[in-house]
Amino acid sequence: MSEATARFERRVLVAVDEGEESMYALSWSLRNVIFQNSRDTLILLYVKPPHAVYSPLDSTGRIDDPETPGYLFSPDISAAIEKYSQEVADCVLEKAKKLCKDLQNVMVETRVESGDPRDVICDMSQKLGADLLIMGSHGYGVVKRAFLGSVSNYCSQNVKCPVLIVKKPKPSAGAGK
Numbered sequence: 001m002s003e004a005t006a007r008f009e010r011r012v013l014v015a016v017d018e019g020e021e022s023m024y025a026l027s028w029s030l031r032n033v034i035f036q037n038s039r040d041t042l043i044l045l046y047v048k049p050p051h052a053v054y055s056p057l058d059s060t061g062r063i064d065d066p067e068t069p070g071y072l073f074s075p076d077i078s079a080a081i082e083k084y085s086q087e088v089a090d091c092v093l094e095k096a097k098k099l100c101k102d103l104q105n106v107m108v109e110t111r112v113e114s115g116d117p118r119d120v121i122c123d124m125s126q127k128l129g130a131d132l133l134i135m136g137s138h139g140y141g142v143v144k145r146a147f148l149g150s151v152s153n154y155c156s157q158n159v160k161c162p163v164l165i166v167k168k169p170k171p172s173a174g175a176g177k
Helices: 003-007 020-032 075-099 117-127 142-148 151-158
Strands: 011-016 041-048 107-114 132-137 163-167
Touching: 011 020, 011 075, 011 117, 020 075, 020 132, 020 163, 041 075, 041 117, 075 107, 107 117, 117 132, 117 151, 132 151, 151 163
Parallel strands: 011 041, 011 132, 041 107, 132 163
Antiparallel strands: none
């Protein structure tokens, strides 16, 4: 493979979630980064948040129950939570794929992973050999970012490839008049 051909075969990882910021980042990247005649691979990554672990006691008060180790929920409730979580992931990825429907030569892949989004996005960018990571930004201020953390900030500091953080513009005050 020649160097000129290799330059146009990028692996672009776009982190998507339920928020409109990530869908804006995807649509922005489709207009400004991903080109129709390229041989890019666009990887849409959705990260399911980890299930809550409450205590070493399950709802029956037993510590050593293998069915519910460390969870407050019964296996039925845990299965329902997992099913709902997968439905949300499928819905988000379906919405993202619809935005990509007009791409001609670009291969679109989807991935669903579980865990802390900060860690998973960083790990997957490495494992998938991403040449570029694109993420949306919630636009938290300093105080909210200090308490809630910023996935995009964490990833920009810890990912090995270039990171493009797309901030959705706030509506201007006179836009609706």
